[in-house]
Amino acid sequence: MPKVAESTIRRLSLYLRFLEEFEEQGIETVSSEALAGRGGTTSAQVRKDLSFFGSFGKRGLGYSVPELAGRLRTIIGLGQRYPLALIGAGKIGSALVQHRGFAERGFDIVAIFDRDPEKIGQSWNGHPVRDISDLEAALAAEPVEIAVITTPADAAQDVADRLVAIGVKAILNFAPVQLDVPDVVVVKTVNLALELEVLSYALTNR
Amino acid sequence: MPKVAESTIRRLSLYLRFLEEFEEQGIETVSSEALAGRGGTTSAQVRKDLSFFGSFGKRGLGYSVPELAGRLRTIIGLGQRYPLALIGAGKIGSALVQHRGFAERGFDIVAIFDRDPEKIGQSWNGHPVRDISDLEAALAAEPVEIAVITTPADAAQDVADRLVAIGVKAILNFAPVQLDVPDVVVVKTVNLALELEVLSYALTNR
Secondary structure (H helix, E strand, O other): OOOOOOOHHHHHHHHHHHHHHHHHOOOOOHHHHHHHHHHHHHHHHHHHHHHHOOOOOEOOEEEEHHHHHHHHHHHHOOOOOOEEEOOOOOOHHHHHEEEEEEHHOEEEEEEEEOOOOOOOOOOOOOEEEEEEHHHHHHHHHHHOOEEEEEEOOHHHHHHHHHHHHOOEEEEEEEEOOOOOOOOOEEEOOOOOOHHHHHHHHHHHOO | OOOOOHHHHOOOOHHHHHHHHHOOOOOOOOOOHHHHHHHHHOOOHHHHHHHHHOOOOEOOOOOEEHHHHHHHHHHHHHHHHOEEEEEEOOOHHHHHHOOOOHHHEEHHHHHEEEEOOOOOOOEEEEEEEHHHHHHHHHHHOOOOOEEEOOOOHHHHHHHHHHHHHHOOOOOOOOOOOOOOOOOOOOOEOOOOOHHHHHHHHHHOOH
């Protein structure tokens, strides 16, 4: 696979969503213009994004909606389900456990951990909140490749170190810190306040 | 102000966080190397990011931590508090209302709306959940420039249209749709499943 920018991958994910909407509407073929219009980009960008991954569509006929959707699912790695561990049974963790969008895309939170005795033993969406001290044992029995960290900032690096040590390969981090992990581990940090700062910057510099 | 890429703004926000940590530790000056190391970037990138906004620091002496922090706050627009409206009193809305990171950066959710009669009238963090049909009247009495949409996908565009009509200038959107708004309105969409897809892509294409 070529080295592809994250912005390209994000657009592929959006194109797949639009293709799935087209599929639901019974639309069988789509032009790069239609995909571009739906995604707020250009047809040249659509063609360029797809060109990294081979040849798609027929000149003048556009793309087959089910075929392109299928190939994008394979490219993005959505041809399988991913069990996820969630560490941090707080408010954001609770919202994520019940977030329908995760299961719809194949991501199932199957193990939840916290250090708060009040929370340990609760059932969240059918899964017990477990003691963080059982992290290694629980994930040895039920391995995951992807983990979601929703702990406070001061706990996140320690949790990340432990996850990496037991073979977790990808982390979605909601703690407001930059995690330090080996190069083979992929981290995406979602900093919600920082999203608002992008807006405050735009308002301030109109 | 120059036209600056969003990736630059995001790094400025991170630099500000690191500077605030340095301030707490009593550190008075910092080199671009130290800022870069903390943020996983290079000192050349730090200098380039700052160069869009004028001249900072003294060659060989580095940056004054409080001065650079203050200037970054001004640049990002954090020299004031922002009242926010939240539309959609679901799980993610609930997590955001209680998210300490927002208030810490000056963002205060002061008005909450939903269409569910079960939720209307509840008190969330001291603020009543109001009927979405009162949106225009409530925000006329208590205007906001920034709104957060956490409705289901099918309600989000209508809510966005209503917000734009009453003068909202910036929207943080958690609904999994692309919102169509006039150019003068800034929208940031946070699609949590899409963040996981960036990880599944990375795992699939290692």
